[in-house]
Amino acid sequence: MKPYGFLAVPRCDSALPAKIRGSRARALPDRALVNCQYSSATFSTGERKRRPHGDRKSCEMGLQLRQTFEAAILTQLHPRSQIDIYVQVLQADGGTYAACVNAATLAVLDAGIPMRDFVCACSAGFVDGTALADLSHVEEAAGGPQLALALLPASGQIALLEMDARLHEDHLERVLEAAAQAARDVHTLLDLVVRQHVREASILLGD
Amino acid sequence: MGEEKLIASVAGSVERVNKLICVKALKTRYIGEVGDIVVGRITEVQQKRWKVETNSRLDSVLLLSSMNLPGGELRRRSAEDELAMRGYLQEGDLISAEVQAVFSDGAVSLHTRSLKYGKLGQGVLVQVSPSLVKRQKTHFHDLPCGASVILGNNGFIWIYPTPEHKEEEAGGFMANLEPVSLADREVISRLRNCIVSLVTQRMMLYDTSILYCYEASLPHQIKDILKPEIMEEIVMETRQRLLEQEG
Numbered sequence: 001m002k003p004y005g006f007l008a009v010p011r012c013d014s015a016l017p018a019k020i021r022g023s024r025a026r027a028l029p030d031r032a033l034v035n036c037q038y039s040s041a042t043f044s045t046g047e048r049k050r051r052p053h054g055d056r057k058s059c060e061m062g063l064q065l066r067q068t069f070e071a072a073i074l075t076q077l078h079p080r081s082q083i084d085i086y087v088q089v090l091q092a093d094g095g096t097y098a099a100c101v102n103a104a105t106l107a108v109l110d111a112g113i114p115m116r117d118f119v120c121a122c123s124a125g126f127v128d129g130t131a132l133a134d135l136s137h138v139e140e141a142a143g144g145p146q147l148a149l150a151l152l153p154a155s156g157q158i159a160l161l162e163m164d165a166r167l168h169e170d171h172l173e174r175v176l177e178a179a180a181q182a183a184r185d186v187h188t189l190l191d192l193v194v195r196q197h198v199r200e201a202s203i204l205l206g207d
Numbered sequence: 208m209g210e211e212k213l214i215a216s217v218a219g220s221v222e223r224v225n226k227l228i229c230v231k232a233l234k235t236r237y238i239g240e241v242g243d244i245v246v247g248r249i250t251e252v253q254q255k256r257w258k259v260e261t262n263s264r265l266d267s268v269l270l271l272s273s274m275n276l277p278g279g280e281l282r283r284r285s286a287e288d289e290l291a292m293r294g295y296l297q298e299g300d301l302i303s304a305e306v307q308a309v310f311s312d313g314a315v316s317l318h319t320r321s322l323k324y325g326k327l328g329q330g331v332l333v334q335v336s337p338s339l340v341k342r343q344k345t346h347f348h349d350l351p352c353g354a355s356v357i358l359g360n361n362g363f364i365w366i367y368p369t370p371e372h373k374e375e376e377a378g379g380f381m382a383n384l385e386p387v388s389l390a391d392r393e394v395i396s397r398l399r400n401c402i403v404s405l406v407t408q409r410m411m412l413y414d415t416s417i418l419y420c421y422e423a424s425l426p427h428q429i430k431d432i433l434k435p436e437i438m439e440e441i442v443m444e445t446r447q448r449l450l451e452q453e454g
Contacts (some may be wrong), residue, residue: 081264081310112235113215122413154214164335201233202220204409205339 011065032078035083036065038100044092046137061097064160068101068150071159074114083113094119094136095123097148097162102186109194119159120187124179126167131174133182149179153187156180222236237263237313237337237361244346244445246327246359247317248295255289257296261361265314273307273318275313296312301327303357303365323347323371327357328383330367332397335406337362341413349416352421353394358412362403367393397424400432401441408442416454420445 038061040051051058066079069085085107087100101121108115125146132139140146145165152159167175210408215221217232237245239261247259257269271284271292303324304317320417337360346358349369357365368391370383387395401420405412405439423444426431431437 078264080314108233110217112217112219112232114232116216118213128209154212198218198233201409205411 001074008196018198020169020203027095028080030079031075032073032080033082034066034070034075034085035082036062036069036087036104038062038065038087038089040067040089040092040096044089061100064162065100068119068160069104069108072105072115072117072152073108074116083108084132094138094140097132098150100179101150102190106190117152117154118187119150119191120153120183120190121148121160122182122186123148124175124182126175127169131171131178133178134171146174147175147179149176149183151180151183151187153184214389219391231338232392234338237261238313239262239263239267239306239309241306241308242359244303244338244357245306245315245317245361246301246303246332246357246363246365247361249300249302251299252293252296254387254419255284257292258300259317259318261359262314262363263313263315263361265312267315267317269304269317269319273316273320274393275319275322296326301332301365303359304326312333327365328367329387330365333364333366333394333399333406335362335364335402335403335412337407339406339412340364341411343413350398350414350418350421352398352418353371353391356398356414356417358414364412366402368409369397378422386454393429397421397429397432400424406444407438410442414448416445423448 039053039059040058042048065085067177073083075083085095085104087104088102089096089109098121101119105115105119109118123135123146124131125135125139125141125144127139127142127144127176128133135146145163145167147161147163147167148157149162151157161176213228214232217230218233219230219232222229222231239245245267246269247269249257249260249269251258252261255271255272257274257413259267259269261267266338271288276288277295277426302319304319305321305324306315307318316434319331326388340358340360342360343358346360347355347357349355355367355369356368359365368387382426388431398417398421401424402412402417403423405416405420410416423441427437427441432441
């Protein structure tokens, strides 16, 4: 089946296209199965590196994306179907999970699949007593604690929060707030872009 | 959520009827409604049914009992009919059918109970978004330029050469495999390119718009229609003619 929603997102940090392959008849009788696959192009990082498809990082990213989108997509409206989301990173400069989530949100909207809300994500870290949002590759490689946050902006609910480093709990709130604010800013931008796109398309259709 | 705010779950245009607010997504899979005409491709042959791909969320179903037998006979389907299913429709065949019912999970049940539906022979299929096909009284059109077109509600559009005489008895089973003349093929290619250009410029597809677009494209060569500048020019002209006609 050919892909139904498609988005190519050039961002100054990480650029990646996201594809939604439409639903297919599958097992779950009352809701849809969400399947996410993450892959990274060989030319995406500084050094050209061949990444086989089933490797650990891709699987883990795929799983995280799946958890995020299962929380956001209204799966009860698509029983017995499977929604595939394929994301490929073309240019990685930090914050790849966040870029994947944002691109996939737009792709899901483009495919017309109903969602609870936009899913906006951003990474954040803590360096020298300052909370930083949207870390670049250099900042990530520096080794400090990093947090990835996926947010549903309207309700403020967190779809996914992931951190695998040590951070003192006193600093957690500041870092979380930095990530949340950045995610809300991303939401403003995505909202604007989607509205503009729909407006242009409606004008062409003559509505 | 404590606030009394409505948030849409899709991005699209809002339609408001008194207190009913609908948001129609820009681009969705085909959502079946009883009475729609669809063009579909057979994907599977199962025990007493065929699975048909109609650009919807789930594959549509064509029951053996909803299919008209050759010659238009009306009789109970026997075990021999079941075994002969592949003789009627195989994987990869294209059919035109009407939606009989919609199941609770959104799957669509089709029927070809009239002689105008059935297996499609030689022609060209164009796949577009279902939201671009305008709902009309009839979806089978014989265009004056020399070809016929079936505008499936599911976004599958079938362009084929107009048959010289209406075959009453066949019921759409005999695939006409005679070679199609060059003139007919040119008309069909031109129509296909016109439809593609209308879709790229996001115009609604119906018989009048396709015909006007065809006429606007006549000065150009068939292969030039797909060039972006010429596409815009043709569709602009079509839009103007349609506005004049309505105004």
